[in-house]
Amino acid sequence: MGNVHFVRSTQVGADEVLHVDGLSVWENCAVLFRRIEAICGEGASSVFAEPNVKPQGSGGLVVAWFGGYDDDPKPLDALDRAMNARVEADLSSRLAALRPALADADIGETVAAMINIYDASAIMAVGEHAILTNWGVLPRGVVASQAGFARHSEATIGPYLKSGVSPAVPGQSWRITGGMEAVGASPPSQPRAPAAAPAPMQTVVVERTGGVRLLPPLLLSAIFASALAYVAWPGSLIYERNVPPDQAAQAGWDKIRDDLAKRASAFETALSKPACEAKDAWVEASLGIPAPAAAAAPDAAQKSQQAAEDAAKKPAGDGK
Known part of the structure; x- marks a missing residue:
């Protein structure tokens, strides 16, 4: 896996880079x-980005860092909580390797000198790595x-x-051990006094009394007694008086019902007749009265009108 993907660029002082036997760790x-991968396994060195160094004036260095993962690099504080936890676990595992x-x-x-970092922002996340x-x-x-x-290491x-x-x-x-304490030249810590044994836990037993066991029956008795008192109290329950129906009103409703039944029957009869006869039957069913008599035949009316016109045209002396 080649370190060809750009991660970030930084600036440091040339005298801030650690040296081993006179040679920069870079x-x-x-x-x-x-050599690291030959000892620790393939991919073990991928936790370190590869530096591309360009000197500047006044002993400064501009460094472009390249890694082997093709993803967007982000600082840890730009990640959500779940992603941050995965990346931190990945870092811990890679350092332990x-x-x-x-x-x-x-x-x-x-x-050991390579594991030092300039500050906390030196840790980058590329995907989940x-x-x-x-x-x-x-x-x-x-x-x-x-x-x-x-x-500095603790921070x-x-x-x-890990250990x-x-x-x-x-x-x-x-x-350092886990970034929590420095060891080596520091004086050994004093042995701690054994912690006092905790006092035995006492169990408190609360006995129920007869009054507590009788509480549910007494409560139910009080409820039933209240219900009975409410029912027995005068005026608490009022029943509607049974009033006999009005015979005259009932007879009127019966007449209306019978009339509607007759009209409905007349409508059914009108619908079953031919169109020329259905009209009179429909009028009779709708109004409840017989249909008007049919008009005189057209030819008889014309004959009467012609006779009247002829009489009017006849001379008055013709009657002699």
């Missing part, structure tokens, strides 16, 4: 990465004392270290 890092390299006589001191930038670098003043080194790489994995300053025996 020199020939490709060879160092291959470096134990064989830390124990190697040839590169152990160099790998953790990758270190600005590794092998310590700010000026941190290497002046073991206490300063311990404080940066320490929370991700047997610790950064180191070349030429010093300083080590």
Whole structure:
């Protein structure tokens, strides 16, 4: 896996990069990465981004960092809680895998120096993988004392270290354990007094009395008694008086019902007749009265009108 994917760029001082036997930990890092993988297994060196260094004036260095994962690099504080937990677990696992390299006589001191990071922002997330930038670098003043080194390590790489994995300053025996305490040159801690045995737990037993056991029956009796008192109280329950129906009103409703039944029957009869006869039957059913008599035949009316016209035209003297 080649380190060809850009992660980020940084600026550090040339004197802040750690050196082992006069050589910067960044020199020939490709060879160092291959040696780490030969000892710890394939991919063990992928936790370190590869630096591309360009000197600047006044002893400064501009560093472009490249990794082997093709994904968007992000700082840890830009991740949500679930992703952050996965990336931190990945970092802890990858650092723990470096134990064989830390124990190697040839590169152990160099790998311990590589685990140092400049600050907490040096840890980047590329997908779900953790990758270190600005590794092998310590700010000026941190290497002046073991206490300063311990404080810096606790605040940066320490929370991700497991037993047997610790950064180191070349030429010093300083080590940290999980970023929580410095060991080595520090005086041994005083033995702690054994903790006092806790007092035996006492069990408190609360006995129920007869009054408590009788509470449900008494409560039910009170409820039933209240219900009976309410029913027996005068005026609490009022029943409607049984009033006999009005015979005259009932007879009127019966007449209306019979009339509607007759009209409905007449409608059914009208619908069953031919169209020319259905009209009179429909009128009779709707109005409840017989249909008007049919008009005189058209030819008889015309004959009567013609006779009247002829009489009017006849001369008056014709009657003699």
